[in-house]
């Protein structure tokens with residue numbers, strides 16, 4: 001394990017005014033996104049879409065790294081330049097999703113456990129050779145009647161720590177992502193309680209399993225009202241609750257914190273990030289690792305005419321990257337959206 005390299009990659013991932021572009025949708029998820037815009041999910045369409053995103057001019061100005069899927073890290077532009085090369089040339093660190101998805105947790109109706117530890121050491125070695133310098137593993141925690149159970153939270157935390165230790169052995173920075181889902185009618189307080197318990201379990205396991213925190217990035221879900229809650233918390237309330245929850249449960253030594261968007265609208269996700277960064281000084285950078293909230297406007301425009309709308313779709317992505325880059329420094333204003 002090269003500690004110095006891990007720490008410097010982690011620092012670069014959360015460099016000032018930059019965040020991560022998550023384009024690691026699995027085959028099933030990208031098919032769902034394409035279906036919504038009437039695009040068939042063929043390998044060529046997936047390749048063309050990701051080429052459009054990754055070749056956006058000056059993307060590296062606000063994007064420090066991008067998370068790829070197994071298929072994507074092996075793909076190239078139409079002109080035959082590998083995506084990894086395109087990213088390296090743009091100063092964007094290649095990352096890779098390595099989990100094998102969240103599956104039903106046996107004996108626990110309504111809950112999920114993330115799989116993918118078998119053979120992970122060998123897969124990490126291959127990804128490192130392909131150019132990956134960081135990885136992602138997503139665990140899913142669902143809020144509902146009598147869930148999450150402690151056993152689900154603990155089993156997922158244990159797997160996240162096993163994954164993180166294997167990553168660091170391979171000189172790959174682990175992004176640990178315990179996503180507390182926004183789905184449901186739960187309150188801000190319930191989201192706080194579950195998120196805090198999840199983070200405490202996770203950091204306990206990272207400690208138990210000798211994971212270097214300075215070379216690890218947390219991908220957190222915000223403390224937010226459920227999407228079907230009757231009284232949804234304001235931007236300021238979400239920002240304050242999220243920061244308080246992190247301060248309660250995340251060690252100061254951690255390399256950095258990035259957020260997922262989890263179904264928030266693109267502008268909502270930006271406003272929340274900005275409000276957090278206006279609050280105070282924290283021991284870690286707070287920035288973004290958005291999937292939908294960075295891609296949505298771009299995907300929509302591209303889908304209307306993939307052959308003709310590449311430049312227009314790239315403009316949409318560049319705009320969202322800039323808005324979120326500003327939000328990561330607490331310098332975003334809603335009026336910039338119109339500009």
Ligand code: 13P
Pocket residue numbers: 022024138177260261262263289290291292293
């Ligand atoms: P969203 O921002 O769309 O939630 O995706 C981020 C991600 O990578 C989830 O694992």
